[in-house]
Amino acid sequence: MLLKEILRILEGDARQTPKQIAAMSGATADEVTRLIRQAEEDGTIIKYRTLIDWEKVGDEHVWALIEVKVTPQRTVGFDAIAERIYRFDEARTVYLVSGAYELAVLVSARNMREVADFVTQKLAAIEGVAGTTSHFLLKRYKEDGVILAGGAGESRQAVVL
Amino acid sequence: MSPARNTTSVHRISQRTQALQPSGIRKFFDLLSSIDGVISLGVGEPDYATPWRLREVAIKSLEQGKTMYTSNLGTPELRQAIAGYLDKAYGLNYDPATEVLITVGVSEAMDLAMRAVIDPGDEVIMPAPCYVAYPAVVALSGGMPVVVPTTAEHDFEIEPSDIGNKITRNTRAVFIGYPANPTGAVMPRHKLLGIAQLAERYNLLVVSDEIYARLSYGDSHTCFASLPGMREHTLLLGGFSKAYAMTGWRVGYAAGPREIIAAMTKIHQYTTMCAPTMSQVAALEAIKAGEDSVLEMVSDYNRRRLLMVNGLREIGLDCFEPKGAFYAFPCISSTGMTSEEFAEKLLQEERVAVVPGTAFGECGEGYVRCCYATSVPDLEEALIRMKRFVAKCRK
Numbered sequence: 001m002l003l004k005e006i007l008r009i010l011e012g013d014a015r016q017t018p019k020q021i022a023a024m025s026g027a028t029a030d031e032v033t034r035l036i037r038q039a040e041e042d043g044t045i046i047k048y049r050t051l052i053d054w055e056k057v058g059d060e061h062v063w064a065l066i067e068v069k070v071t072p073q074r075t076v077g078f079d080a081i082a083e084r085i086y087r088f089d090e091a092r093t094v095y096l097v098s099g100a101y102e103l104a105v106l107v108s109a110r111n112m113r114e115v116a117d118f119v120t121q122k123l124a125a126i127e128g129v130a131g132t133t134s135h136f137l138l139k140r141y142k143e144d145g146v147i148l149a150g151g152a153g154e155s156r157q158a159v160v161l
Numbered sequence: 162m163s164p165a166r167n168t169t170s171v172h173r174i175s176q177r178t179q180a181l182q183p184s185g186i187r188k189f190f191d192l193l194s195s196i197d198g199v200i201s202l203g204v205g206e207p208d209y210a211t212p213w214r215l216r217e218v219a220i221k222s223l224e225q226g227k228t229m230y231t232s233n234l235g236t237p238e239l240r241q242a243i244a245g246y247l248d249k250a251y252g253l254n255y256d257p258a259t260e261v262l263i264t265v266g267v268s269e270a271m272d273l274a275m276r277a278v279i280d281p282g283d284e285v286i287m288p289a290p291c292y293v294a295y296p297a298v299v300a301l302s303g304g305m306p307v308v309v310p311t312t313a314e315h316d317f318e319i320e321p322s323d324i325g326n327k328i329t330r331n332t333r334a335v336f337i338g339y340p341a342n343p344t345g346a347v348m349p350r351h352k353l354l355g356i357a358q359l360a361e362r363y364n365l366l367v368v369s370d371e372i373y374a375r376l377s378y379g380d381s382h383t384c385f386a387s388l389p390g391m392r393e394h395t396l397l398l399g400g401f402s403k404a405y406a407m408t409g410w411r412v413g414y415a416a417g418p419r420e421i422i423a424a425m426t427k428i429h430q431y432t433t434m435c436a437p438t439m440s441q442v443a444a445l446e447a448i449k450a451g452e453d454s455v456l457e458m459v460s461d462y463n464r465r466r467l468l469m470v471n472g473l474r475e476i477g478l479d480c481f482e483p484k485g486a487f488y489a490f491p492c493i494s495s496t497g498m499t500s501e502e503f504a505e506k507l508l509q510e511e512r513v514a515v516v517p518g519t520a521f522g523e524c525g526e527g528y529v530r531c532c533y534a535t536s537v538p539d540l541e542e543a544l545i546r547m548k549r550f551v552a553k554c555r556k
Contacts, residue, residue, distance in 0.1 A: 005460075005464075008460075009464065013537075016537075020468075020537075020541070023467060023468045023471045023472065024464035024465070024467050024468045024537070025464065025467065026467050156201075156204050156206060156208065157204065158193050158194070158199065158201040158203055158204065158514055159189070159190055159193060159201065159203035159204065159514060159516060160203070160204050160205035160206055161184070161205060161292075161293045161516065161520060161521075
C-alpha cells in the first residue's frame with residue numbers, strides 16, 4: 001500500500017522530499033504530496049523530529065527513567081494519574097507498563113538536582129502515586145533503532161563481479 | 162592484458178588455466194584504488210552486515226567449541242532445514258540425506274556441478290551477459306561454453322528457441338541464472354516451460370543458479386526444478402549470501418538428483434571437506450529466523466531499484482527495468498563510448514565506479530552494471546554525477 005510505503009520511508013528519513021519518495025515508490029510526486037498532507041491532517045503523521053546526539057555539542061542534560069508505582073483510587077484511574085504526570089514538561093515519555101510497577105516515566109532536566117526535585121516534590125506528591133524508583137541514564141547506546149556509538153563502517157570491496 | 166608469458170620461468174602454468182580469460186577490468190581495479198571519494202556502484206553484495214541474530218548464534222557456536230569439520234554433505238540440521246524450505250516455498254521434495262549438499266557458496270557448487278557432469282567436449286548452453294563464473298567453470302571442467310546472447314529488447318530473457326538452435330549432439334546442460342547478475346532480469350514461467358520442454362526432449366540437465374531468488378520484485382520467483390517433470394532434470398543451486406547478507410560466510414547448497422549430488426560430494430570431500438562449520442550454524446538460523454530481515458531488506462532494495470532506474474532514465478539512458486537481484490543495466494551507447502571507456506572516464510572524471518557490461522561477455526558491450534545496494538544519499542549523489550558526465554559526453 002502506497003501510504004504505508006511512504007510512511008516507512010519518512011520514518012527512516014523525514015527529510016526525503018516528495019520527489020525523492022516518488023522515485024523510490026513508483027508514484028508521482030503529486031500523489032506523494034497529497035498522501036503526506038492527508039496523513040498530517042488526520043494525525044497519522046504526528047510530528048517530524050530529529051535524532052540528535054546532544055553530547056556532541058556538550059549538552060549537560062541529565063535523563064532518568066523513573067519507575068512509578070501507582071495505587072488507583074476509586075475516583076482516579078491509571079489514565080488520570082498518568083495525565084497528571086505527562087502534563088509536566090520534565091516528563092518526556094510516559095508509558096503504562098505491566099510488571100512490578102505501573103508507569104515508566106523518562107525525565108529530562110538540567111541537572112540531577114532538578115530531577116530529584118521533580119521526583120520528590122512533583123511526582124511523589126501526586127495522589128495515587130505509591131512510590132518511585134529513579135534510574136539515572138549513564139550512556140545511550142541505541143535510540144529509536146539507531147546505534148549511537150561504535151559501528152565498523154564500510155568494509156566492502158569496491159568492485160565485485 | 163594477456164597472461165604473463167615468461168619462457169624462462171620454472172613455473173609452468175597449465176594450459177587449461179592459461180586458456181582461461183583473465184578479467185578484462187584488471188586495470189580498472191588498479192585505477193579505482195588510486196582515486197579517493199569514489200561512490201562505488203561496482204559492488205556485487207548487500208550493503209547490510211549480516212543480521213545480528215545470525216552472527217550471534219555463530220559466535221555462540223564458537224564459544225561452545227563447535228569448531229570441527231561437519232559431515233561432507235553439511236550438517237544434517239541445515240540440510241533438513243533447506244529441504245524443508247524448498248518444500249514450503251516451491252513444493253519440492255528433496256531427501257536431505259542424499260539430495261542436498263552444503264557447499265562453500267554457490268561458487269563452489271557451480272564448479273562441482275560442472276566437474277561432476279562434464280566430459281571433455283561437452284557443451285553447456287548459457288545466456289550472455291551472465292555471471293563471470295559460468296563460462297569459466299565450464300571451461301575448467303573441459304567443457305565448451307555455448308553462449309546465447311540476450312537483449313534488452315527481450316528483457317534479457319533467454320529465448321527457448323535460441324537455446325534450441327544451439328543444441329547439438331554434444332550438448333550436456335543448460336546453465337541459467339535468474340534473477341540475473343548483471344542484468345537484473347527474471348524469467349517468466351512460460352519461457353522456463355519452453356526450456357523444460359527442451360530439457361525433456363534432449364535429455365539435458367538444467368543447472369539453475371537461483372542465488373538471487375529471494376530478491377524478486379514483481380511476480381514471485383519460479384524455481385526451475387518445480388516445473389512439471391523438471392525435478393529430475395534440474396540441479397538447483399541456492400545460497401545465503403544475497404538474501405541474508407552473508408557473502409563473507411561462504412555458504413550455499415545444491416539440491417538435485419541423488420547421482421549428481423553423490424558425484425559432486427565425491428569431489429567436494431577431496432577438495433573442500435565441508436563448508437565452514439560456523440557458517441552452517443548461521444545459515445540454519447537464517448532459515449529458521451531470518452525471514453523478517455529478508456523482507457525488510459527486499460523492500461529497501463526495491464525502493465533503491467526504483468530510484469536507480471528512474472534516475473538513469475531521467476539522465477537519458479535507456480534502462481531496462483530489472484525485476485530481480487540488485488543491479489540496473491543501463492545502455493550507454495548513446496554517449497558514443499564503449500562500456501570500458503564509459504566506466505573508466507566516469508571513474509576518472511566523476512568518481513563513480515560502475516562495471517563495464519563487457520566484463521560479463523561480449524554482448525554486454527554498450528551497457529554498464531550499476532549495483533543499487535548502496536545508501537540512498539550515495540545513490541542520489543552518484544546519479545547527479547552521472548547526469549553531469551552524460552551531459553558533458555553528449556555535447
